[in-house]
Amino acid sequence: MLKIGITGGIGVGKTVVCRMFAILGVPVYDADTRAKWVMRYDEALKQELTDAFGPETYTQEGELNRTYLAKTAFHDPQKLALLNSLVHPHVGNDFEHWVEAQSSAPYVIKEAALMYESESWRQMDEIIVVSAPLEVRIKRVLQRDPHRTQHDIEAIIGKQLKEEDKKARAQHIIYNDDQQLVIPQVLKLHELFISKK
Ligand SMILES: CC(C)(COP(=O)(O)OP(=O)(O)OC[C@H]1O[C@@H](n2cnc3c(N)ncnc32)[C@H](O)[C@@H]1O)[C@@H](O)C(=O)NCCC(=O)NCCS
Numbered sequence: 001m002l003k004i005g006i007t008g009g010i011g012v013g014k015t016v017v018c019r020m021f022a023i024l025g026v027p028v029y030d031a032d033t034r035a036k037w038v039m040r041y042d043e044a045l046k047q048e049l050t051d052a053f054g055p056e057t058y059t060q061e062g063e064l065n066r067t068y069l070a071k072t073a074f075h076d077p078q079k080l081a082l083l084n085s086l087v088h089p090h091v092g093n094d095f096e097h098w099v100e101a102q103s104s105a106p107y108v109i110k111e112a113a114l115m116y117e118s119e120s121w122r123q124m125d126e127i128i129v130v131s132a133p134l135e136v137r138i139k140r141v142l143q144r145d146p147h148r149t150q151h152d153i154e155a156i157i158g159k160q161l162k163e164e165d166k167k168a169r170a171q172h173i174i175y176n177d178d179q180q181l182v183i184p185q186v187l188k189l190h191e192l193f194i195s196k197k
């Protein structure tokens with residue numbers, strides 16, 4: 001099974017691009033959503049997170065307190081590294097199980113903001129970086145996430161690998177910069193991946 005990774009920093013448009021591949025029938029694994037799922041339902045991980053970050057990590061109903069964790073981890077490199085080291089191995093295992101269930105697809109996609117930072121690029125055959133200028137990304141995220149300030153967004157960007165470094169390591173780049181058309185770029189890559197089947 002050909003495994004394609006889609007990455008890029010906050011607000012580049014990974015989810016939008018993945019939706020286009022999904023419309024073409026390609027199974028898409030969303031690491032952000034799955035990370036939240038394992039953090040919610042894996043009891044051993046829940047205990048580890050509570051031990052590491054305190055009882056505020058979960059609400060009384062057992063929901064992940066994302067606002068608390070974002071405030072705690074995104075502004076403290078050591079806490080973020082700890083959070084990543086607890087969560088990412090679970091997401092890696094979850095992805096491997098998911099791939100096994102997709103045998104009829106020509107190829108699969110994993111969407112992850114932290115493909116290179118989390119080492120999950122090792123599980124992929126090829127990687128696409130979605131690229132957009134910084135000011136466009138900040139504008140998009142301010143619109144999408146009204147609860148985040150520009151300062152919050154810049155703090156998150158500061159914790160992610162620089163776009164130039166991602167582009168240098170990736171096999172493919174999709175420009176989602178409000179200048180170039182995105183759909184033709186997606187179709188071209190889709191044809192390429194299908195031809196490798
Ligand atoms: C801290 C959490 C609870 C905050 O949740 P919240 O809903 O406020 O933010 P959300 O998950 O949408 O993240 C916003 C953006 O921040 C970036 N981001 C997310 N996690 C991280 C991280 N560990 N390091 C750097 N950037 C990150 C991504 O670009 C993401 O899209 C959540 O981000 C989380 O659980 N992160 C740890 C798990 C993880 O690393 N997920 C990323 C893919 S595996």
Ligand SMILES: Nc1ncnc2c1ncn2[C@@H]1O[C@H](COP(=O)(O)OP(=O)(O)OP(=O)(O)O)[C@@H](O)[C@H]1O
Binds near residue numbers: 178
């Ligand atoms: N080409 C575009 N034109 C207009 N709006 C766009 C475009 N691409 C993305 N957006 C919007 O910008 C916001 C960010 O896009 P998206 O959620 O796909 O980014 P992302 O890379 O998945 O971000 P994150 O890392 O936070 O998950 C969304 O509200 C999306 O609808």
